[in-house]
Amino acid sequence: MDNKQKLVVVLGMHRSGTSAVTRGLTVLGVSLGASLLHSQSDNVKGFWEDSDIKILNQDMLRHLARDWHSLSLLPEPERLIEQLSPFYWRAADLLANKVQEVDAFGFKDPRTCLLIPFWKHVFSQADLDVKYVVVTRHPLSIARSLQARNHFSPEKSLYLWLEYMLSAVTAILDDVAVVVDYDFLMDRPESELIRVAEHLGLGAPEAEALNVYSNDYLDVRLRHTHYTNSDLEKVNILTGDMVIASEAFRKLAMDQWRLDSASVREVFFSLRSGLLARRDLLSYLDRCELQLSDRERRLADFETAIKRRDEKVSACEQRIADFETAIKRRDEKVSACEQRITDFETAIKRRDEKVSAYERRVADFETAIKRRDEKIGALASGDKEKSRHLQQAESAVKETLRENNRLDKALAQQSLKLTGVLGSLQQREGQLRSLEGALKRHEKTIRALNEDKKLSQSSVRQLKGQLAKANEQLQLQQTLLATRAQEQEQEQQARDKVLQQEVSRLEVEVDMLRQSFGWLAEQRLRQWTRQSGQWLKRKGAAYEPEPCEAADHPEPSALPLVVVPEPVATLAPEMALVQASGLFDADWYLAHNPDVMQAGVDPLQHYFHFGAEERRDPHPLFASGWYLKSYPDIARAGANPLVHYLRLGFREGREPHPFFSGRDYMQRYSGVALGDLSPLQHYVQVGWQAGYEAHVLFDRGQYLSEYPELEGQAGYTAFAHCLKRFMAHRKKPLAPLAADRSVHAAFDREQEGRFIERIRHWQKMRQGDAGAPLVSIVMATRNRCAEIGSDIESILA
Known part of the structure; x- marks a missing residue:
């Protein structure tokens, strides 16, 4: 650990005193780098903040579609690190440049609190000795400062403080860290800096530097507010969590608690x-x-509202103009791309012309080479002729030598003829020397021609190499151009797909928020009414609370069954949708919810305001609780289960009841045209009248013969009655056969018919002999539905 470079990270909310604490680190020997922000009017002593790291944090928040004062929370750490992965190397390089050539480097940017999971990931890869300083300040002081600087409401500032501080401290609980209270630092700077040095393992501060920091840098006149813990109880805007968090940070700053x-x-x-x-x-x-x-x-000043509306219209027109400008710019980019393609085609055409010229030159070289080869061939033929003459001369010389030998033998007898023979011999030797000189000259000419041929062949090979390289470059550019066009098309398709998915998600989110508006608004109004009553009581004014406010935190079923006008108007489209669907049975709802009947309220309004959230069923064939339990994403969104099923659920393949499968219903009656109806709506409104069954193992005619009192009622009543009896005899009903997507693929219609007929036969035998033993058959399929068919065949055998 001693060999690692030290990194000190200061974490804290905006306006919490992080600048003063970071300036104090320089007294402890921590370097802050050379890229510090300049002081401004709202911080005359300087921010002591690294501008490069601040820009990077701003870019990452912008990438997440957030700002430093956004109340919406960032994703969980794993997903946050994944979404910010494009910034990893930029952050790693920036950090490496900052920490080099210094023993200890420190930086602060309040935005780091929100992005600390990503930065910890970068720290872990850099092999640094990382330590943290968490700066806290009374939340009311921060709220007052942000109100003066940014005109934020106190409630928003307090929630921002809670989000920043909890995001920071929950991420570093397992690391070396120290909590510093700004007010403690202002009251006793020397002891607080020594405390920070001890916690972080830094060197003790020098007396002179500590004196300059305490007496010259820190200025109590710049601390405009100073609250105590007793002030927390006097302010109603603080929630219980905020009070607990403030007290916890105060105890950590006093070393009464430990982070680990x-x-x-x-x-x-x-x-x-x-x-x-x-x-x-x-x-x-x-x-x-x-x-x-x-x-x-709008109520106070109608003219101001009109002016603001005009401004909004102007803004919309400006946005339209901006969109038109963006479209125009995109068209210009497209035109530029088309121009570039045209330029590429022109360049390719020119290169083709150059290639053709090279080919012509190569053809000319080949023709010249051919001619030179012919010339060399002719010279070679001449050389052959000369060689033949030379051979003849050599033969003649040999013959002459033989003749000379013969003459030598006869020299003694023919001495008179010797002079003539010698002269003839000398003449012939001169001719031989002449022939040898001519032969040497011809050989020299042949060698020169061969060298010219080699040079010509080398030039041809070079030209062919240049031509091959030109063809390769041309083919490479054509491949790159085609690849780039394909990548641009794929990128555009990916962007279109992402935009479509985002639009779908936003539509679902809007639907969910609409459905929860009435309930949330009513709770908020009751809370405001209760707080107003408490405030009037403290002021001594007469206040009589409404009967519905007797309990501080009433349960949903204990709330008065009243209808708030504005939420009803908001829920009117959803109520009309449910009422027209035929899936809300008011009589059945009142019969199964006697408390609603006793209250005398409209059952449909009760279901929308309370029943859906309490998971009461609106219809015997729609199970609200089962629907929300089976699809937890709907429950987390706070959506009305029946409205979600009618709008989106049945289109997404979601089932309304454990014993009614829309997928199975459509497979059994494949010729049915649903239109805009869900499978359950079709069965309730049309299907039972056409003789369709809600379940593959249910026979309405047979059941009505056993329970004739159900005759004349709605078709689904018999199936609902059957389900009620079935549930009454089972503590934990089995999962329905029709709810399994793969069950019906296990056996065919013939097997199914024989199985149902045999069950009916056994039922009649059972009715005829009440004393017969009840036999249960267990089919062990080992979670493989494909074995059901063979198991049923073994039972029927």
């Missing part, structure tokens, strides 16, 4: 879970406050 203790971990993770549970509520409250503010301004 199990109790502290449990406290902070509990607070983090509570904040995650309010994710949708926070964004919803922002929108509600904006709507209420707009409504009050």
Whole structure:
């Protein structure tokens, strides 16, 4: 650990005193680098913040479609690291440049609190000795400062403080860290800096540097607010979680608690879970406050509302103009791409012309080579002729030598003829020397011609190599051009697909928020009414609470069955959809919910305001609780199960009841045209009248013969009656046969018919002999539905 470079990361909310703490690290020997932000009017002592890291954090938040003051929470750590993976190498290189050539480097940017899972991933790969300083300040001081600087409401500032602090501290519970309270630092800077040095293993501060920091840098006149813990109880805007968090950070700053203790971990993770549970509520409250503010301004000043509406229209027109400009720019880009393609085609055409020219030159060289080869061939033929003459001369010389030998033998007898013979011999030797000189000259000429031939062949090979390289470059450019066009088309298709998925997700989210609006608004209004009553009581004013407010936290079933006008208007389309679907049986709903009948309220309104959330069934063939349990994503969204099924569920293949399968219903009656109806709507409205059965093992005619009192009622009543009897005789009913997608593929219609007929036969035998023993047959399929058919055949055998 001693050989690793040290990195000190300062974490804390905006306006919490992180600048003062970071400046104090320089007294402890920590380097902050050379890229620091300049001081401004809202921080005259300087931010002591690395501008490069701040820009990177801003880019990453922008990539996540967030800002530093967004109330919506970021994704979980694993997903956050995955979404920010394109920034990993940029962050790693930036960090490597910062820490080199220094023993200890430190930086601070409040946005790091939100992005700390990503930064910890970068730290772990860099092999650094990382330590953290968590800066806390009284939440009311932060709210007052943000209100003065950014005009934020205190509620928004407090939730931002809670989000920043919980995101930071829950990520570093297992690391070396120290918590510093800004107010403690202002009151006793020397002891707090020594405490930080001890916790982080840094060197003790020098007296002179510590004196400059304490007396010159820190200025108590710049601390405009100073709250205590007793102030928490005097303010109603603080939630219980905020009070607990503030007290926890104060104890950590006083070293009464330790970050690595199990109790502290449990406290902070509990607070983090509570904040995650309010994710949708926070964004919803922002929108509600904006709507209420707009409504009050319209009532107060109609002309101002018209002006603002005109401004909104102008903004829309400006957006339209921007879109048109963007479209125009895109058209220009397309035109530029087309021009580039034209240029490429022109360049290819020119290159083709160059290639043709090279080919012509190669043909000319080949013709020249051919001519030279012919010339060399002619010279070779001449050489052969000369060689033949030379051979003849050599033969003559040999003959002459033989003649000379013969003459030598006769020299003694023919001495008179010797002079003539010698002269003839000398003459012939001169001719021989002449022939040898001519032969040497011809050989030299042949060698020169051969060298010219070699040079010509080398030039031809070079030209052919250049031609091959030109063809390869041309083919490579054509391949790159085709690949780039294909990549652009794939990228465009991927972007279109992502946009379509995002539109679908937003549509579902809008539907879910619409369905939960009435309930959330009513709860919010009751909370405001209760708080207003408490405030009036403290002021001594007379206040009589409504009977419905007797309990502080009433259960859903204990709330008065009243209808709030505005939510009813908002839910009117959903109510009309449910009422027209035929899947809300008011009489059945009242019969199975006697408390609703006693209250005397409209059953449909009760179902929308309370029944759906309490998982009451609107119809005997629609199980609200089973639907939400089977599809937890619908339950998490807070959607009305019946409205979701009618709008999206049946189209997504979701089933309304454990004993009614729309998929099986459509397979058995494949010729049915549903139109806009769900399979369950078709059966309830049309199917039972046409003789269709809700389940493959249910026979309505046979059942009515056993229970004639059901004759004349709606067709689905018999099946509902059968389900009620079945459920009454079983504590834990088996999963229905029709709910399995692969069951009916296990045996054919003939096997199914024989199986049902044999069951009916056994039922009649059972009715005729009440004393006969009941035999149960267990079929062990080992979770393989394909074996059901063979098992049934073995039973029927």
